[in-house]
Amino acid sequence: MIHTEIDTQRWKEEVLKKYPKKLAKKREKSIVVNDSDVIHPIQANVRTAPGIITQRGCTYAGCKGVILGPTRDIINLVHGPIGCSFYAWLTRRNQTLPPTPESENFMNYCFSTDMQDSNIVFGGELKLKQAVREVFEIFKPKSIGIFSTCPVGLIGDDVHAVAREMKAELGINIFGFSCEGYKGVSQSAGHHIANNGLMKHVIGLGNTIPEGKYKVNMLGDYNIGGDGFELERIFEKCGLTLVSSFSGNSTMEKFEAAHHADLNVVVCHRSINYVAEMMEKKFGLPWFKVNFTGAEATAKSFRKIAEYFGDQELIDRVEAVIAEEMALVNAELEKVYDQTKGKVAMLFVGGSRAHHFQELFTELGMSTLSAGYEFGHRDDYEGRSVIPTIKVDADSRNIEELDIEQDETRYNPRKTEEEKAALAEKGIEFNSYDGMMKDMLKGALIIDDLSHYEMEKLIELYHPDVFCAGIKEKFCVQKMGIPLKQLHSYDYGGPYSGFEGAINFYKDIAMIVNTTIWKKIKAPWEREVTIEAEYAA
């Protein structure tokens, strides 16, 4: 139990009072006082009420921006008015490192059909085809992805038909995504659509078997601020071969070869568990959840990977890497721990980060008194065991569920059921994620799709030492005198993954708690009356 003096239940009632009745009834189910012993159901992945100031974005953002954005050698052509492509242009920090100065890298470019009113009235397919031809003529890419924006679905442009036609005409891989912004209730629907597209059009196309003894795919790291670079470093140091990363620092060629790996590790459960599930069905690759945020969590995750392969040489090597890295991590932690210990954090971001980053705060001796996701589902809060009980509503039903079957020739279960059971004995649970709630303190406030109003009320209640969210929240919170750490962009810091990432985070949180300016907000004349006495005399 935490902060016993704070009556969270009463806070909840007070907050809900402000809303119109119907809305209060709805929001009531998305605000849960945590009880780590008994996991209470939370309402998540449902529509945001109109008029609420929400953190959420749209399906297009999740599909184009998040999943496909970090791949450098595909041209992502956005079919729509100019804004959608413009706003997704370099605004996420997925870094990429082409191997040579000549290697393809289209990530710094923005491609759009820039639909005009005549395209809306008469249809945009001809313009789209022409744009595909032009982008091919100028850039000669090996693949082109076409992304649909809101009006495309409404006027009935068939991007998939255009993709098929252009694929035949130009002889390169071209595929479309029906990721119109109005689908689903948040970015999350776009992740699912992107996952489906990768499965249908990319994964499994590569016939060259990658070299390496222990071959792993990493799912759900987007190389924000170089997270993926740090993880690549650790994989290599441990002697693990990273066949493909979905999708930080990625290439199409690596995606195509992903089915040759022997294990999928899932970092961000929310955005990419679909690919893991589908690859298991089709190719027999098992998956388990890992967490590379936090030094302890990173160590634990690499141990799990080593245990999976079960080779003593690998296990020893991973232990040696952990020992070496943890010495550096602990040295840094020692420097800052006294400054950060006992401080309070809150995290409202993403579909995984609001959970994963709690590891780092715990390492710093800080407690997370409130957290929630922007676009998480119930399983991200309560664990995957609730999945069969989740009611599929109209907004989820319109997102395609692929009917995946075993690949006749390439299906190869990497572990037998007996081997899996033996690994489970050692604590390696496949296809499992326990969610955020279990790891959080009793009494913590868990809020899904936090509204701006609720955010201000939370800050009034707790006065946290650091509030973690995104750019839209950043300056509102800071105007209140509370530092906000962005966990989408990392405030242009990072990486925060892996061991070096933990060190970076410790330093940055120490910087935040040691910031002088927060103590200087009031002018001296606002703090004390200086002039009255003189005049009186």
Next chain:
Amino acid sequence: MLLRHTNDTIIEREALTINPAKTCQPVGAMYAALGIHGCLPHSHGSQGCCSYHRSALTRHYKEPVMAATSSFTEGTSVFGGQANLLQAVETIFTVYNPDIIAVHTTCLSETIGDDVNQILQKARDDNYVPEGKFLIHCNTPSYVGSHVTGYANMVTAMVKYFSGKSVTKKNQVNIIAGWCEPSDMREIKNITSIMGIKTILFPDTSDVLDAPLTGHHEFYPKGGVTVPDLVSTGDSRYTIGLGPFCSEDAAVLLENKCKVPFDILNLPIGLEATDKFVMALSKAARVHVPDEITEQRGRLVDMIADMHQYFYGKRVAIFGDPDTVIPLTEFLLSLDMKPVYIVSGTPGNKFGTAMSALLSEKVPEAKFKNGERADMFLLHQWIKQEPVDLIIGNSYGKYIARDENIPLIRVGFPILDRVGHSHFPITGYVGGMNLVVKMLNAILDKEDRECREEKVELTM
């Protein structure tokens, strides 16, 4: 190289835009609406639009940007957005309590044909709007015009909804601000204040998007044009619109509605444009130009004269919005620089006419283009063909600047990677000096860094 696939071979494009020099209408409407006091912008469309626009404005201003959304789902797109908008109005007035909700549309609500005018009327009829509060709107289909068009449409909505004519004229001048920074709007007000002219500036984002840190988040900061002031624009003596693309529609409507005569000028960026603004103010308000203004002008002229050798003949590439780019081009010409390449994604014939008039004699070799496919890829290709000494534009210019080793000065929207634009103006004579200093620093910093050691100069 960041833009490693860009080369100097220009292939004619008919459908593809690469690296746009514009974005879509709604963000302009959102920005303009923030320039009304106590106003919450509302995006009638799917959540992503609102999220993207708030993010872009927040990254540009490093300030809170509050706005709400109708949060369309697929069902809304099929059945229409009325229920969502009505619910939004109720929620917003209950929870966030603004004086005004300024609704703008999106390509989504436009494509399905939502009649926002009718929906808002229903909201009023069905008592969704508390006493003394207002709903206003404009249509901002993203597939027409650009962000500049959206700004103009919201400014026009201010006139449509509020400007009124009473029996008595007021001794005041309306100034319709084209899209510029809070710092620029503040500087425009400084000039009118020095001249002793009562003005109504709208929209006015100063004291909204440059708010102080107080320990409290003012949901509706103290700035912004007030409703009574907007109402009284119909009684003003005269209207000066600054920037034809952003202000002309509103000025024309105000004349039609309330018979207030108007003049459309460029934004007062640079010497000549500021001269014209000051002259127009003097005429409209029938006041003499005070010495203080003349002295400000003199200081700018002095600086240009003293530093002229560093500017003469320098080739410049510019991209951005017409209302900014046109007076900027004019200013560069008064420094004897050569604006050789100019692009703007915003369509409109006025751009070409203005550029021809400015450039045909002084820089006949200049290339300029606006509208569809007048993008930064084309600009970069021109630069590849024959380089320039300086690039002026928003933050996206840094990719060209780095690849080509050309200094960039940041002017326009969005500026994501530097601060200062919202605090230090480029309008007025003071703003002219800021621009001169920025350009000079950029050019000389490069020279100091790269010239041979024996050529390093301590003094200018």
